[in-house]
Amino acid sequence: QVQLVESGGGLVQPGGSLRLSCAASGIFLRINTMGWYRQAPGEQRELVARISNSGSTIYADSVRGRFTISRDNAKNTVDLQMNSLKPEDTAVYYCKAEGPRYAWGQGTQVTVSS
Numbered sequence: 001q002v003q004l005v006e007s008g009g010g011l012v013q014p015g016g017s018l019r020l021s022c023a024a025s026g027i028f029l030r031i032n033t034m035g036w037y038r039q040a041p042g043e044q045r046e047l048v049a050r051i052s053n054s055g056s057t058i059y060a061d062s063v064r065g066r067f068t069i070s071r072d073n074a075k076n077t078v079d080l081q082m083n084s085l086k087p088e089d090t091a092v093y094y095c096k097a098e099g100p101r102y103a104w105g106q107g108t109q110v111t112v113s114s
């Protein structure tokens with residue numbers, strides 16, 4: 001059974017930074033494509049960043065240059081470093097395993113506000 005658990009969310013001021021982490025069990029992240037998604041109130045869930053099993057990455061236009069997705073194979077985690085945060089980054093952030101195993105995490109709240 002695949003289980004993904006996000007952590008690291010919280011309240012931060014505009015311009016600040018947070019680092020989200022997604023810890024996995026029942027799956028080896030090094031062989032799985034992994035994504036970070038977010039969903040703001042009243043909005044659809046959207047892709048923020050993705051890292052393939054080969055290490056290639058893609059980012060949403062709105063976060064490129066500010067967010068960085070990375071994978072720690074030893075810890076079996078996928079992290080999302082978020083810098084220069086803006087109020088519009090406020091959302092619940094979800095980790096997703098996107099193949100060959102599939103699963104969603106439960107989400108972690110990120111609030112950017114002064």
